[in-house]
Every structure is written in C-alpha cells, then in structure tokens.
Amino acid sequence: MNIKSINKTLIASAFTLGTIACTTTTNTQTPAQELMAVINKSVENNKIMFGRQDDPVYGHNWKYEPNRSDTYEVIEDYPAIMGWDLGGIEFGQDKNLDGVPFDVMREEIIKQDARGGFNTISWHAYNPLGGDSWTERPGVVTTILPGGEKHEEFQTWLSHVADFLGSAQDSDGNLIPFIFRPWHEHDGAWFWWGDKWATREEYRQLWDMTYDYMQARGLDNLVWCYMPMPDAEEKTPQVDRFDIVGFDTYQREDPNAYIDNMNSDMAMLEYYREKYNKPICVSETGYESVKDDKWFTEMLYPLIKDHKVSYVLLWRNAWDKPEHFYSTYKGHSSEADFQEFIGFDDIITVKGIKDLK
Ligand code: BMA
DSSP states (O other): OOHHHHHHHHHHHHHHHHHHHHHOOSOOSOHHHHHHHHHHHHHHTTOEEEEEETTTTEETTEEOOTTOOHHHHHHSSOBSEEEEEOTTGGGTOSBOTTSOBHHHHHHHHHHHHHTTOEEEEEOOOOOTTSSOTTOOOTTHHHHHSTTSTTHHHHHHHHHHHHHHHTSOBOTTSOBOOEEEOOSOOTTSSSSTTSTTTSOHHHHHHHHHHHHHHHHHTTOTTEEEEEOOOTTOGGGSOOGGGOOEEEEEEEEOSOHHHHHHHHHHHHHHHHHHHHHHOOOEEEEEEEETTOOSTTIIIIIIHHHHTTSOEEEEEEOOOOSSOTTOOOSOOTTOTTHHHHHHHHHSTTEEBGGGGGGGO
16 A cells, blocks of 8 residues: 555545544444453453464465465464554555555454454554664664654654554444554563663653554544563553553473463563553463464463453464464364364354454
C-alpha cells in the first residue's frame, strides 16, 4: 500500500466514523471495551485464548497461500488471537520488516474479526537515527521526545501507525479492536527503546507521547498492553494509560532457565494484577524449532494453567528460515502434542471465543 491509498482509506474511515457517531445510539461500548469484556471473561472463566504471530500469511516453508495456516492444518481451527507487527509502516512502506504486505495484513485482520477472533499488534520500529529496532544507539529516545531534533519527524511515524490502526473495519463499519503493545521488551539493551538506552522517565514520556497521539486521533479501539520490568515500577504508565499487562519470555537451551523466567515473570504480573487491577497475558513465548515433542503439554501448559492468564501467544513460523519456528506445523514431531494442548478444556481457539461474548 502506498501513502495515497492509506490516505484514501483514512478519508473513508473518517467518513464512516462520522456516520456511526450520528446514527448509532444503542451501542455504548467502544471496540476496546468490547475486547476488554472478552479478556475479562476469559479470566473469570479460567480460559486461556491461544494466539500466534502471522499465522495465516505464511508458515514453515510456505508464504502467501490464501487460506493456509500452520495452525489450521494441524487442528482445523484458527488461533483465537492473531499477532501482527507494524515494523516498517513508519516509512509508509507497503510491507513490514518480515515482508508481510500491510494490505494483506489488514485483510487477514478483518477475516479474523469476522470469525469472532481478535488481533494484537506490536511495532518493531526502525531506529529514527538509522538502522532497525536492534541498532544500538544511545540517546535515540531523547531525540524523538518533545524538543528533540527528530520529534516532528517521529510524529509522522506515529501518524502512519495510527492510520493503520484506524483502517480496519468490520462489515458494519465499526473499527476492529486491537491489543496494542508498543515499546515491548524494554527491559534489555536489544531495542533502541530499551532500559540501557533511555532513562526510565524518558520511557514513560515515550509511552505517554504514543498514548496521547493515538487518543488525539480518536482511536477508541485500542487495548493497551504494557510489559512491566522487574524492579522498575517507575516506568509503569499511569493506571488509566494501560489496560492489560504481559511479558515476552522464550525458552533457549536450558529448560530450567525458562521455568525460572516464566515463574518470576508470572509473579511480577500477578503483583501488577493485584496492585493495578489489570488482567495478565503471555504476550510472546515459544521454543525456537520446538525441540521437545511434548513442549506444549509438558512445558508451556503447566507454567500457565493456574495463573488466570487471558491469552498466550506463540511467535512466528518463518517461511524463509527453516529453524525459526515457534509453533508446530503439519508433519512436525510435536504435532500430536500440540493437538492435545489445544484440546484441553481451558485452551480456547477462535471457535471457542463465542463462549466468552
Ligand atoms: C523477531 C524475529 C525476527 C523478526 C522480528 C519481528 O523475534 O522473528 O526474525 O523480524 O521478530 O517480527
């Protein structure tokens, strides 16, 4: 998609929104509130929604085959939550950093909404001083905050993100809700917005600037997901500026390290749940190449099942890097275990979402 077509979509959505505002008086819930109601119900009913990144657009060894999904091929159903990434949209690119065309992404978001499912959005933003999310440059956040030399330019970046978030509508013209989780994994040094590169006060300002921008654009379809950082509560946005808390944790070689990390991250989320009254989720997880055939039932499931987690999202199965996959696929040796995991009463795929509405 080019900038002109984004603008057309925007004009169309502004027109539709105006129409809704004038004619609809009965539905008082915003799209974000409707999504929050489902998230709260999943917690209340002890159900964990299953999510996966980029599920219907590519998978292990294939890409862009309409209606194909590694998940569907194994369980004959889609994830309850589809994850997407906007990295690259800030330049008005028509594809994201992993090659997914934004118009295909939007179509799939609309299809997922029509199935009754939900979508979550992350943003691996490029580095405003050059390079990508992983290019380490001290002081980047300072330059994009108010008064910084890149501040104005960064408003354009935010506007591209806002355009996309406001461009997916259902058949009644309502904005489709998203779990939006910007500035994720800020606890480390690997992203330019990480704790090593920005002060804690700057991080909060970055969150606030992003939040205020989307509010000013009238986007009432965003459920804001904040990832807390241990021993850094001062980074936490004000309580009315986030809706849900999650963390990203992966298994590397040592299974015990994963167990420890999951348990300590879960304890941190539970602290947030108590203190700030926010539902919790596992916003990203997985074990690259799924090197354990019982990983889903014997590793992941026991770690999440007793924690009233609203959803768990497995990362992507890349089409172009054979070892870079985090969920099963047809023919992989973990297939049967994945089916068993999905079959547990408390794990919800898209078909099960109707019970949460
Ligand atoms: C990372 C990897 C990268 C990818 C990025 C954004 O975890 O999967 O290959 O570019 O996420 O999706």
